Amino acid sequence: MFLSGSQKARSVRQTYLGPSGQKRLSIVDRDKPDPEKAFIWRLPHEILAHIINIIASDPNHSPDNHGTWRQLSVKYRTAGFTSLELTDYGESPEATKQLIAWPKSLVHFYLGSFYDNPFCIDLPMLSEWLAIHKDTLKSIDIGSLSRGGDRRLFNACDFPKLEVLALSRWQLAGWSPHRDEGLTFSPLDADLLLGASLHTFTLDFTVHDQHSESWTDFGExxxxxxxxxxxxxITRKAALRKIKIIFTPDYWTGREEDGYPWDRMDRIHDEISPHGLVLEYNKPALTKEEWLQVLRQESCAQSDTESLDALEMEDSERTYEGGDIREYFPRL
Incomplete structure (x- = not known):
């Protein structure tokens, strides 16, 4: 039910339910001529009345007003929807905390890309806010968040009913310059991630930017x-049965010594599958043979370029370091 991806995103808020009969609240950021009326007819009475009150009580509201929710409060633990999806999200931490606290209980929570949001939200903050639904949440999916946030992991062990957790790879160690510095496993990582009921963990490498993930982003x-x-x-006999890796890079360039990413994933798969733990991942963008062929072609092209540059440099040096100009004229 989301609007077409071809529509230009703007600072406009529409709140609506998904397919009829599903108790799901979705907030998206899309270009719509009349955001007050957009999809309002899909809302049950309690949500419709609340949205109308929000619009009516905000004297500064306009279709381009950023942060409709920012200065408004919701009734704590009163709404009937059980799934909250926030996509192309641009609201403040306080507004987000209020939204999470609005429903009586949450079963599913999704926060898409937080890219280019002026506010800071990180995993520990979300873990704290969602804790009021710890006894009902079954799935949590959190995309890439603020670059300057706390780099601690989400504490899945605080959610005894949580079965499915998806996190952005870029929250494991934050963004540059800390990216490599923090990507070192510690037992605390397992303490936080391996919840009592968690059977599926997804590590998402998607980059919500003008560029996709790099070929070398799944490295050593x-x-x-x-x-x-x-x-x-495996050692702790945890409930985890599946690890999913979302990795769909564009290939631009690379080096053979960096390794083939799918060799790495295959090694993990072969190691853990005898223990009943599945590793699921995307098909290769290039087969290893295709990748090696591209590397060889790039190497040959680079060698040809270097040879041509050397010849041009040698010719240039001869031109600038020529002998006496009189040597170029015939003697009389």
């Missing part, structure tokens, strides 16, 4: 981290 550090989480789950 990522391989070691995933493998050690899996070993900890």
């Amino acid at each position: 550090r990522e391989e070691h981290w995933v493998a050690k989480v899996a070993r900890a789950a």
